[in-house]
Amino acid sequence: MKFALFLGCNIPARLNQYETSTRAVLGNLGVELANIKQFNCCGYPLRNLDYKTFVLAAARNLALVEKNDLSLLSLCKCCYGSLKKADHLLKEDISLREEINGILRKEYLEYKGDVEVKHLLSVLYHDVGIGVIKEKIEKPFSALKIATHYGCHALRPSQIVAFDDPVAPSIFDQLVEVTGAESIFWPKQLECCGAPIWGVNDDLSMDLTEKKLTDGKQSGADYLCAACTYCHIQFDTVQKIMLTSRGDNHNLPAILYPQLLGLSMGIHGEILGLNMNHLPLSGIEDFFFVPEVVEEVVREPVVKAAKT
Amino acid sequence: MFFNISLYLALAVFGLGLLYKISTWFRYRIGSEGRGLSATERTSAAIKGITSTLLSGKVFTLFRVFIVDVLLQIRLLRQDSLRWLMHICLYLGFMLLLLMHGLDKFITSIIFPEYYSTINPFMFLRDLFGFLVIAGIAVALYRRFIMKLPRLRTGAQDYYGLIILAVIMISGVLLEATKITSYSSYQEMVEEYTVAADEEEFRALETYWVKEFGVVSPVVKPPFDEELLKSGREAHDMTCAQCHSKVQWAFMGYSTAKIISPIALGLNRANIAEVLWYIHFLACWLGLAYLPFSKMFHIFASPLSLLANSVMDKASSSPANIATKQIIELDACTHCGSCTVHCSVGIAFESIPNLNILPSEKISSIKNLASDNHLTEQQLRHLQEGIFLCTNCERCTVACPVGINLQDMWFSVREALLDRGYPEFLMLSPFSYYRGLMRQSLVEDGYREPLARAREAIAAECHLMSPDKLIPLSPADRAFRSGLSLSAQASNFSVCFGCQSCTTVCPVVANYDNPEEVLGMLPHQIMHACGLGVRDLALGSNMLWDCLTCYQCQEHCPQGVCITDVLYELKNVAVKQVREKIPGEMGISL
Numbered sequence: 001m002k003f004a005l006f007l008g009c010n011i012p013a014r015l016n017q018y019e020t021s022t023r024a025v026l027g028n029l030g031v032e033l034a035n036i037k038q039f040n041c042c043g044y045p046l047r048n049l050d051y052k053t054f055v056l057a058a059a060r061n062l063a064l065v066e067k068n069d070l071s072l073l074s075l076c077k078c079c080y081g082s083l084k085k086a087d088h089l090l091k092e093d094i095s096l097r098e099e100i101n102g103i104l105r106k107e108y109l110e111y112k113g114d115v116e117v118k119h120l121l122s123v124l125y126h127d128v129g130i131g132v133i134k135e136k137i138e139k140p141f142s143a144l145k146i147a148t149h150y151g152c153h154a155l156r157p158s159q160i161v162a163f164d165d166p167v168a169p170s171i172f173d174q175l176v177e178v179t180g181a182e183s184i185f186w187p188k189q190l191e192c193c194g195a196p197i198w199g200v201n202d203d204l205s206m207d208l209t210e211k212k213l214t215d216g217k218q219s220g221a222d223y224l225c226a227a228c229t230y231c232h233i234q235f236d237t238v239q240k241i242m243l244t245s246r247g248d249n250h251n252l253p254a255i256l257y258p259q260l261l262g263l264s265m266g267i268h269g270e271i272l273g274l275n276m277n278h279l280p281l282s283g284i285e286d287f288f289f290v291p292e293v294v295e296e297v298v299r300e301p302v303v304k305a306a307k308t
Numbered sequence: 309m310f311f312n313i314s315l316y317l318a319l320a321v322f323g324l325g326l327l328y329k330i331s332t333w334f335r336y337r338i339g340s341e342g343r344g345l346s347a348t349e350r351t352s353a354a355i356k357g358i359t360s361t362l363l364s365g366k367v368f369t370l371f372r373v374f375i376v377d378v379l380l381q382i383r384l385l386r387q388d389s390l391r392w393l394m395h396i397c398l399y400l401g402f403m404l405l406l407l408m409h410g411l412d413k414f415i416t417s418i419i420f421p422e423y424y425s426t427i428n429p430f431m432f433l434r435d436l437f438g439f440l441v442i443a444g445i446a447v448a449l450y451r452r453f454i455m456k457l458p459r460l461r462t463g464a465q466d467y468y469g470l471i472i473l474a475v476i477m478i479s480g481v482l483l484e485a486t487k488i489t490s491y492s493s494y495q496e497m498v499e500e501y502t503v504a505a506d507e508e509e510f511r512a513l514e515t516y517w518v519k520e521f522g523v524v525s526p527v528v529k530p531p532f533d534e535e536l537l538k539s540g541r542e543a544h545d546m547t548c549a550q551c552h553s554k555v556q557w558a559f560m561g562y563s564t565a566k567i568i569s570p571i572a573l574g575l576n577r578a579n580i581a582e583v584l585w586y587i588h589f590l591a592c593w594l595g596l597a598y599l600p601f602s603k604m605f606h607i608f609a610s611p612l613s614l615l616a617n618s619v620m621d622k623a624s625s626s627p628a629n630i631a632t633k634q635i636i637e638l639d640a641c642t643h644c645g646s647c648t649v650h651c652s653v654g655i656a657f658e659s660i661p662n663l664n665i666l667p668s669e670k671i672s673s674i675k676n677l678a679s680d681n682h683l684t685e686q687q688l689r690h691l692q693e694g695i696f697l698c699t700n701c702e703r704c705t706v707a708c709p710v711g712i713n714l715q716d717m718w719f720s721v722r723e724a725l726l727d728r729g730y731p732e733f734l735m736l737s738p739f740s741y742y743r744g745l746m747r748q749s750l751v752e753d754g755y756r757e758p759l760a761r762a763r764e765a766i767a768a769e770c771h772l773m774s775p776d777k778l779i780p781l782s783p784a785d786r787a788f789r790s791g792l793s794l795s796a797q798a799s800n801f802s803v804c805f806g807c808q809s810c811t812t813v814c815p816v817v818a819n820y821d822n823p824e825e826v827l828g829m830l831p832h833q834i835m836h837a838c839g840l841g842v843r844d845l846a847l848g849s850n851m852l853w854d855c856l857t858c859y860q861c862q863e864h865c866p867q868g869v870c871i872t873d874v875l876y877e878l879k880n881v882a883v884k885q886v887r888e889k890i891p892g893e894m895g896i897s898l
Contacts, residue, residue, distance in 0.1 A: 009652050009701030013715075014745075041652040041699050047857075048737035048879050049697075051795060053659045060655050078738075089797070096795075103658045107458045156859030157872070166863055192815055192858035199744025200736050200759065201854050207819050208856070230741075237745060244748075 001127060002032040003073035003118065004065045006083070008042055010229045011075060014237075017273025018075055018229060021258035022120060024271050028136055028262075029128050033073070036064050042079035043086060052099070058086030059100045062117075063109040071116040073123055076229035078196075080119045081153025084161045087117055119154055121227050121257065122163060125171045133178050138266035140180030142289035146260070147186050147221035147252075148172045149193060149212070149235070151228040166190075175257065176225060179264035180289055186219035188212050195230035198238060206242055209234055213250035223284065227257040240278040253279035263288075311589060318593035325600030326608075333635045336678040339720025340727070342631025353628035357620075366619045373618040377711065378611045384709040387646060394447035395709075398473070399607075401440030409434050410592070424551050432557040435484075439560055442477050445470060459654050459666055460645040465603040472604075475591045483584040484561030489524045489572035490581055502547045509543055516540025521555045522565045524572035606642045610710040613640035617711040622749075634720065635678060637712040641671045647704035647714060653697050664694020667704045667714060674721055685730065692725040696734040700742035719743075723750065726758040731765030733883045736853040767848060769886045798873040804835040810861030810871050816854050827851040831861050831871055838874065847882045851875075 011018050026033060043057035061083065065072045074080040090097045091113045101110050118126075124133065150169055158166035169190070173183035194208035213235075216224055226232045235254035243249055254277070262272040263284065274281045334347040334354070342350060361367070376382045385392040408416050408430065416430070417423040423430060448470060452462050487493050494517060498510065515536045517523045556562050568575065575581070599605060616633045625633075647667035648654055656665055663669040673691045676683055683691070695718050704714040722743070726732065734740075735758060747755050810831040817823045817830055824830065828849035829837060837845040852875055861871040 009699035009703075012706075013700060013702040040655050041701070045699060045738035045741070046653070046656060047876050048739075049734060049883055050659065051877055051880050053656050056659055057653070057655050089795070092797075093795070106658075152856070152858035152860075156863045157870070158863060192856045192860075194856070195741070196738060196856045196858070197854060199738070199740030199742070199747075202744060202747070204816065204819060204854055205744075208815060233745070241745075241748065 001030065002034060002070060003123065004036050004068060004070040005033040006039060006042070006061065006065075006072050006074045006079060008074070008076045008079040008229060010233065015229055015233060017259065017276040018232065018256050021256060021262050021267075021272040022075060024267050025258045025262045025265065026123075028265055028267065029124075029132060031123065031128065034068060034070055036068065038064055042074075042076075042082045044078045044082040047082065052096075054082070055086045055089055055096065056100050056103060058083050059090055059097075059111045060104060060107075060109060062087060062090070062115045063104055063111040065115045066111060067109065071118055073118050073120060075120050075227070077119065077151035077154040078228065078230050080117065080163075081161055083117045087113070087115065088160045119163065119227070121154070121171055121175060124175055124261075130174055130178055133175070133261070137179060137264050139264055140289045141264055141287045142180055144181040144284070144287035145184050145220050145222045146176050146181045146225045146255075147216040147219065147223070148176055148183050148189065149224055149226045149228075149231055150190055151226065151231050152190075152192050154228070155190065172225075172227070172257075176260065179261055181260065181264075181287070184219050184221055186216050186221065188215040193226070193228075193231040193234040195234040195238070198234065205234075206238070206246060209238060209242065210246070210248070210250075213239065213252050217250050217252050221252060222287070223260075223281075224252055224254040225257055225260055226254060232256055236278045253277070253281055255281055255284065260284075314590065314593050318597040321597035322599060325597070329600045329605060329639065332679070333632050333639075336635045336680075337631040338634050338638075338674055338678045338717070339631065339724050341627040341634070341720060345628050345631075350628045350632055353626050354632055357626065357629045361619050369618050370615055373615055374611070377614045377618075381709065383614075383711065387707060387709065390447065391451065391644075391709075394444050394451065397440040397444030397447070399444075401437045401444060402473070405434070405437040405441065408437070426552045427550075428553040428557050431553050431555075432559075435558045435560045438477055438480060441473065442481075442560075445474055445477065457645070457649050459648050459651075459657060461648070461663075461666065461669060463643060463672070466643055469603055472591060472595045472598075472602075476588065476595065479584050479588040479591060481560050481564055483581060483588050484558060485564035485568055486572075486575055486581040486584060488522045488555055488558070488561055488565040489569055490576045491523060491525050491573070492576055493581065494523045494525070497548075497552075501551070502543075509539070512536045512540035513543040513548075514540070516544050520544075521552075522562060522569065524569050524576070526573055603641075603643055605639050606710065609636050609639035610642065613637050614711040617713055622716055630716075630720075634717055637717065638671060638675050638678060640710045640712055641668075642710060643668055643671070644709060646707040646709055650703040650707040652699050652701040652703055656697055660697070662690050662694050662697075664691045665697050666694075670694055670718070674717070677721065677724075688725065688728065689730050689732075692722075692730060692732050693734060695722045695725065696732055696739050698739070719746065723754065727754070729761065731762045732758065733762055733766060733886055735759055735762045736766075736879075763850070763853060766853075766882055766886055769882075769889065795873075795877065797870050798877045800869055801835045801838040801871075801874050803867045804832065804839060804865075804869050805867060806832055806836060807866060808832045809864045809866060810835070810869075813860045813864045815858065815860065816851070816856060827854060831875070834878070835869060835871060835874065838878075846878055847885070852879050852882065 005022075007019055023033065039061050041057050042061060043054040046054040046057055062072070072083065074083060090100065090111060097111065097113070104110055150164075150172055154161060154163045155166045155169060163169075164171045176183040188211060191212060192208055193212060194205040197208075198205040213224075224235050226235060232254055235252075239250070239252075239254070256277075259272045259274060259277075259281070263269065263274075269275070269281075269285070274284075331347065334350040337343070345353075361370070381392060381395060384395060409425070412423065412425065420430075425431065425434065451457070452460070452466065494514070498513070502510075502513070511528070514523070514525055515528050515532050517540070518525050518528045519530075519532050519537060555565075565572075595604070599607075613633075613636055616636065620629065620633055622630060645668050648669070651665075651667050654666055657663070664673055670691065673683075673687070673694070676687075677691065698718055700715060700718070702715050705712070705716075708714060735743075740759075743750075743755075811817050811833075814831055817827065820826045828851055829845060830851060834846050834849055834851060855872070855875045857872055857876065859872045862869070862873065865871055
């Protein structure tokens with residue numbers, strides 16, 4: 001099983017732990033990853049400026065993957081959504097595809113429409129399978145309550161992204177539960193994290209993030225779990241900014257899904273880049289299942305950054 | 309005489325140019341760093357910074373970087389072994405030629421008292437070093453003109469660099485070849501170095517040199533007399549061999565000499581050797597005098613950039629030194645195009661004809677900005693747009709072989725340009741994401757104002773709804789209604805029957821007590837406005853710019869209207885409309 005790993009722009013620059021933890025986890029599951037150096041922006045930010053430029057950027061990535069005869073594995077859900085959307089448009093609209101290919105041919109590239117765009121979670125769920133993952137779990141969690149955040153661009157528009165049931169998705173919950181953690185019900189699970197508007201209208205962005213954090217905490221979550229670059233940065237980096245600019249501490253740090261899975265597979269926290277998260281995850285190892293412990297221990301993750 | 313005068317002149321221009329360029333390091337700035345500081349203050353900050361670095365443990369870092377990145381250029385090797393080979397050939401070959409051959413009177417003959425340019429190893433090495441440079445030029449030409457890397461651009465300075473090197477090298481080789489074949493050069497040598505002997509002996513020596521040393525004589529021609537050759541060889545061993553190695557060792561000159569030998573007598577009569585000699589040294593002087601102003605100045609600035617960036621960062625270095633470093637970085641750029649080849653949004657240049665999208669070309673614009681050359685509004689806005697079309701992926705910074713911190717440079721220039729007050733519409737997109745993450749490093753007002761300005765500019769263009777403003781309704785726009793010139797997927801707004809599901813599920817609408825006051829029109833109203841063809845209303849709504857693109861509306865529309873896609877493309881229309889108003893704007897070409 002081999003995929004072309006699409007990192008996008010943010011991961012190499014400011015979310016390295018997402019790459020290292022993904023590589024560690026997928027390596028453990030026997031999934032091979034190809035690195036295509038010539039990838040460019042997925043097109044997501046370009047959509048606001050010009051529709052065809054967006055399709056062009058996405059198409060170049062798809063053409064590169066097609067040239068290598070692979071499927072694309074995206075870690076970011078905004079990249080996933082954009083690539084899916086562009087792929088759909090290029091398949092539907094022959095004249096658009098011709099126009100875009102006309103430009104790509106200058107670089108000896110062409111997109112015929114033979115690439116499957118996948119997200120990390122869909123690869124884990126559909127291609128690897130829960131059963132295989134389960135066999136690799138060495139240190140299951142217990143009594144760890146996780147609020148899973150699906151991410152808008154993976155779920156919607158459902159006809160195009162076809163990731164999971166857009167109203168009652170379950171892939172992510174199942175993938176979290178395989179680690180022994182509990183995926184809690186929380187009403188705002190499918191809402192936006194606020195990231196798309198960060199930098200444009202920060203107040204609005206923080207309002208939305210705050211609603212999610214409040215809801216997650218009220219529903220009893222110990223950690224928020226995302227599998228998207230933007231969502232994670234929002235719940236981690238931006239939550240930390242909110243500590244100073246809004247002064248409220250929700251005590252709900254975020255963990256990337258491959259970090260969570262990696263821990264339960266017994267992979268060392270350093271490889272998973274736990275200390276690279278802005279809000280500390282140091283408390284999470286208390287949740288490993290220890291058979292001989294009888295007494296209930298109060299487990300509260302502490303957001304230390306609040307004091308700095 | 310002429311040689312010396314022209315040399316001193318070139319040296320003087322070079323020296324003054326060097327001083328001038330170094331002074332710009334402390335006088336110019338591109339960002340807000342170093343604002344209000346005089347050149348003297350910046351110079352003393354630099355001296356302070358350098359001293360404290362040299363006295364700290366960082367000196368080991370500097371040493372390592374000097375060996376690994378400056379001398380061995382490992383950053384380049386990691387990227388592309390062919391380019392590394394090219395540059396090592398050029399710089400090693402040229403430096404060694406300069407030291408051994410160019411400065412032979414001052415260096416080589418002092419270290420090696422027995423130095424003669426005509427004996428080995430010097431004769432061979434001169435050709436070897438020259439060969440390295442020529443090989444380097446050949447690879448550079450191949451890379452720039454045959455490989456055709458996408459979006460790699462070759463500018464006047466790149467041509468100049470290759471041409472000046474090529475002229476120096478080729479004239480040198482031709483000069484050597486002409487001198488090898490030259491009969492008059494041979495005669496001069498004989499006069500100078502041989503003790504008077506009889507005719508027969510001269511003839512023998514000449515025969516030997518014609519046969520073995522490539523001299524083309526009007527008198528002696530093949531076939532050669534074996535006896536003469538033998539005694540010629542004896543004479544050669546006695547008088548010449550000490551100071552003249554076998555000329556075949558000068559492999560480039562000798563092989564060229566063989567090629568030109570049929571016309572050698574003519575070249576000798578026309579005294580072409582002297583012409584080549586003038587071309588050779590004058591090209592050297594030109595290269596020297598123009599060096600501080602050409603891209604070749606990177607031989608000074610690039611090592612500094614590599615060293616400075618290994619011990620400096622925005623967080624701990626003084627702003628004065630950051631400003632100085634950034635100007636050095638501009639001089640360090642060799643326009644090699646690594647940044648552009650690796651740029652994550654470089655592909656956008658194929659449909660948006662703004663050269664400033666490409667990092668390597670942005671640098672040229674920023675050079676003009678730094679030297680305060682008067683840039684027109686259009687040029688400034690182009691640069692601003694180019695700098696905003698950047699996902700801050702850092703690939704340019706990682707790729708730069710001379711270690712320029714491009715990411716920081718874009719950040720500084722971006723803020724400096726926004727300060728000038730031209731609205732930037734790309735701010736209202738995820739291109740602002742990184743700026744948002746960095747907001748704590750900016751002054752609050754400086755952070756918010758440009759965002760407000762961008763919205764106001766669009767509002768002014770589209771007559772944003774506001775309670776105290778009359779809205780001049782433009783007549784229903786047929787073309788607009790019949791698809792907004794949007795793609796097919798986003799043209800189905802007319803089937804909206806106004807159920808308001810989109811507005812009900814919108815998290816942005818839900819965030820406000822009185823959403824219409826903040827957002828202007830709500831999603832269902834925008835769909836309706838589109839259906840009616842009321843252009844201004846649709847484009848002027850704040851809702852467009854505050855849309856999260858979370859697709860809740862589209863997912864929940866019972867009519868299957870692609871609401872989010874319509875909002876996306878309305879933004880495209882608005883941006884296009886406002887861009888067209890910029891003086892001299894070219895627009896999007898796709």
